Amino acid sequence: MPEQPPYLRIADELRRRISEHEWVPGDRLPSRAQIGQEYGVGDNVVRRAQELLISQGVLEGRAGSGTYVAEPRQRVRVVRSSAREQPSGSPFRADMKAVGRQGDWESRTEAKVPAPAEIAARLGIAEGELCVRTAYEFLADGRPVQLSTSWEPYDLTAGTLVVLPEGGPHAGAGVVNRMAEIGITVSHAVEQPEPRQATAEEASLLGIQKGALVTHIRRTYYTDQGRPVETADIVVPAALCEIVYEIPISR
Amino acid sequence: MPEQPPYLRIADELRRRISEHEWVPGDRLPSRAQIGQEYGVGDNVVRRAQELLISQGVLEGRAGSGTYVAEPRQRVRVVRSSAREQPSGSPFRADMKAVGRQGDWESRTEAKVPAPAEIAARLGIAEGELCVRTAYEFLADGRPVQLSTSWEPYDLTAGTLVVLPEGGPHAGAGVVNRMAEIGITVSHAVEQPEPRQATAEEASLLGIQKGALVTHIRRTYYTDQGRPVETADIVVPAALCEIVYEIPISR
DNA sequence: TCGAATTTGTGCGTATGTATC
DNA sequence: GGATACATACGCACAAATTCG
Numbered sequence: 001m002p003e004q005p006p007y008l009r010i011a012d013e014l015r016r017r018i019s020e021h022e023w024v025p026g027d028r029l030p031s032r033a034q035i036g037q038e039y040g041v042g043d044n045v046v047r048r049a050q051e052l053l054i055s056q057g058v059l060e061g062r063a064g065s066g067t068y069v070a071e072p073r074q075r076v077r078v079v080r081s082s083a084r085e086q087p088s089g090s091p092f093r094a095d096m097k098a099v100g101r102q103g104d105w106e107s108r109t110e111a112k113v114p115a116p117a118e119i120a121a122r123l124g125i126a127e128g129e130l131c132v133r134t135a136y137e138f139l140a141d142g143r144p145v146q147l148s149t150s151w152e153p154y155d156l157t158a159g160t161l162v163v164l165p166e167g168g169p170h171a172g173a174g175v176v177n178r179m180a181e182i183g184i185t186v187s188h189a190v191e192q193p194e195p196r197q198a199t200a201e202e203a204s205l206l207g208i209q210k211g212a213l214v215t216h217i218r219r220t221y222y223t224d225q226g227r228p229v230e231t232a233d234i235v236v237p238a239a240l241c242e243i244v245y246e247i248p249i250s251r
Numbered sequence: 252m253p254e255q256p257p258y259l260r261i262a263d264e265l266r267r268r269i270s271e272h273e274w275v276p277g278d279r280l281p282s283r284a285q286i287g288q289e290y291g292v293g294d295n296v297v298r299r300a301q302e303l304l305i306s307q308g309v310l311e312g313r314a315g316s317g318t319y320v321a322e323p324r325q326r327v328r329v330v331r332s333s334a335r336e337q338p339s340g341s342p343f344r345a346d347m348k349a350v351g352r353q354g355d356w357e358s359r360t361e362a363k364v365p366a367p368a369e370i371a372a373r374l375g376i377a378e379g380e381l382c383v384r385t386a387y388e389f390l391a392d393g394r395p396v397q398l399s400t401s402w403e404p405y406d407l408t409a410g411t412l413v414v415l416p417e418g419g420p421h422a423g424a425g426v427v428n429r430m431a432e433i434g435i436t437v438s439h440a441v442e443q444p445e446p447r448q449a450t451a452e453e454a455s456l457l458g459i460q461k462g463a464l465v466t467h468i469r470r471t472y473y474t475d476q477g478r479p480v481e482t483a484d485i486v487v488p489a490a491l492c493e494i495v496y497e498i499p500i501s502r
Numbered sequence: 503t504c505g506a507a508t509t510t511g512t513g514c515g516t517a518t519g520t521a522t523c
Numbered sequence: 524g525g526a527t528a529c530a531t532a533c534g535c536a537c538a539a540a541t542t543c544g
Contacts, residue, residue: 005532031509044534047510063510064540082499176500191496195446195464195489210511213446215466221500238446245442245496249427249472250333256513282528295514298529314529315522461530 006041007048013039014049015058018069028066029059054209057239061209076101076145078236080191081246090172092138092146101140107166109134112154119151122220122231130154134165137205140240144206147235150175156229157182175221175230187224193217198237206237213238257292258299264290265300266309269320279317280310305460308490312460325350327396329487331442332497341423343389343397352391358417360385363405370402373471373482381405385416388456391491395457398486401426407480408433426472426481438475444468449488457488464489 014035017023029035032043032050039046050067053059060070078095096103113133120127131151138146150165152175157163162170162178170178176186197211217234236243265286268274280286283294283301290297301318304310311321329346347354364384371378382402389397401416403426408414413421413429421429427437445467454461468485487494 007532033509042534045532048532050510061510062541064508064542066509066541080496080498082501186500188500189498191498193444193466193494193496195466197464213448213464215444215446243444245331245444245498247331247440247442247496248333249437249439258513284528293515295516299513301529312529313522314520315527317522317528 007045007052010035010039010041010046010049011052014053018058023069025069025071027069029068031066055211073240074099075239076140076241077244078146078241079244079246081244082248083246090174096140102142104139104142105172106137106139107134109164109166111163113151115151115153119231122218123151123153123228125153132157132163132165145237145240147202147205148232150230150232152230156184179221179223179229184229185224186221186229189219189221191217191219193243198235202235202237206235206240208237208239215243217243258296258303261286261290261292261297261300262303265304269309274320276320276322278320280319282317306462324491326490327352327391327492328495329397329492330495330497332495333499334497341425347391353393355390355393356423357388357390358385360415360417362414364402366402366404370482373469374402374404374479376404383408383414383416396488396491398453398456399483401481401483403481407435430472430474430480435480436475437472437480440470440472442468442470444494449486453486453488457486457491459488459490466494468494 014029023029029050030038032046036043036046050059050061054061054067057070060068062068076095076099079091079098090103092105093103109132111132112130114128115123115125115131117127119131120129123131130153132154134150136146136148136150137144138148152165154163157178160182161168162181164171165175165178166172170181179186194216196214196216198206198208198214200210202208202214203210203212215236215238217236218231219234220228220231222228265280274280280301281289283297287294287297301310301312305312305318308321311319313319327346327350330342330349341354343356344354360383362383363381365379366374366376366382368378370382371380374382381404383405385401387397387399387401388395389399403416405414408429411433412419413432415422416426416429417423421432430437447465447467448462449457449459449465451461453459453465454463466487466489468487469482470485471479471482473479
């Protein structure tokens with residue numbers, strides 16, 4: 001007879017008490033020792049149960065403070081499609097507006113950064129060749145919901161008005177529009193989404209739990225001649241954003 | 252002074268000995284007790300170290316047998332774009348051929364299955380309305396690399412030659428082609444990729460480690476009038492497949 | 503302001519289960 | 524069926540973070 005292990009029984013109990021609104025989102029649960037005593041198990045069994053529910057996004061642990069019922073945050077819908085690239089304005093702001101949130105971002109650009117091996121391969125340039133690197137932090141209502149690091153070959157834009165992605169007259173217009181300004185036509189993007197767990201740094205930047213799941217998207221923009229003009233590493237936390245690809249069917 | 256915990260030191264040691272080809276892919280490592288004795292730590296410290304490397308795909312644990320150096324399997328490149336839908340032939344077979352592997356699949360169709368709530372919402376029908384459900388298992392060189400469960404409203408195809416996705420004259424032609432046969436034009440697909448961990452069942456079906464990361468894609472096909480005609484849950488294990496979205500840029 | 507108490511988080515050990523050979 | 528090795532569950536000790544008097 002496969003008897004249910006104690007920690008799963010406690011997890012079910014906690015889940016039940018939450019679903020019955022004994023504790024509502026934002027509430028702090030009793031301490032582990034207290035819960036353990038109540039059910040006649042060790043506090044470590046309670047810990048396992050809570051870890052399970054934390055990994056499922058039901059609970060939220062705060063060191064030194066307590067274990068809380070997670071707030072059901074509305075996720076941001078991030079649309080990724082050809083229609084996303086508008087002649088003007090930012091796709092991110094549009095995404096945010098669609099869910100009634102204010103879209104904003106902070107960026108930090110560094111020019112003449114030597115390309116590491118992986119980036120060089122993606123951009124079709126030699127390792128160590130100079131690039132313009134920009135780190136983004138996308139905010140919804142002031143809270144970070146998405147991270148991105150963008151790389152462009154320095155040669156491509158050197159001496160033009162669009163060298164700096166977030167400076168000059170075309171700041172924030174997006175890669176496609178900026179490249180169009182200097183006569184480069186971006187014809188398609190390739191995105192490679194990969195599931196992984198958030199690093200400690202990403203978790204603290206995004207305000208999510210430590211091992212939380214994210215989608216790491218490697219995106220590269222190409223000209224119609226197949227030349228890469230920009231590549232980016234985008235980190236999308238599952239707890240905060242939902243990703244939507246719209247694919248037209250051509251026949 | 253941030254002293255490195257024992258289990259991380261062991262992990263580094265193991266990683267080093269693998270990178271120095273002391274053990275090559277497929278080799279079995281010495282038992283945990285043996286490694287522990289060698290470094291003067293408990294076998295449970297070795298276990299933590301091995302768990303870390305297993306989660307990173309470096310090692311592979313086989314219950315009752317031992318811990319092995321993981322074979323660096325070539326991942327299947329799964330392209331998802333508008334160009335994917337061909338007038339004839341299967342997109343999956345094309346993906347497989349591109350990496351020199353034989354593409355194949357097994358399916359199990361059940362007609363007149365009442366739609367659960369989530370599926371009904373995605374198909375825009377009432378909960379409990381009848382559907383045709385087909386479970387797929389996609390194989391590369393005979394080994395499963397991808398799972399999928401597809402749902403179509405029964406009303407849509409009832410009485411036609413294309414009721415069964417994998418039966419009749421249009422078996423395996425894909426949703427778009429089959430719908431075209433009965434005069435329904437599929438104009439676009441929406442895909443929603445979500446990172447999560449494999450369930451025990453999925454892991455055993457796909458031959459991957461238990462908590463391994465997968466991308467769960469919710470895909471829905473729509474007609475040009477915006478009516479959903481098919482929705483599917485696709486499970487793509489990160490260890491076996493890489494997902495590529497190609498996005499045309501329209502200006 | 504500071505320090506002690508509380509609470510979560512981490513590391514590690516032991517006992518038991520279970521798969522493989 | 525027995526021996527071996529990995530997998531799981533649980534307990535204890537300590538560190539880190541927070542809270543509060």
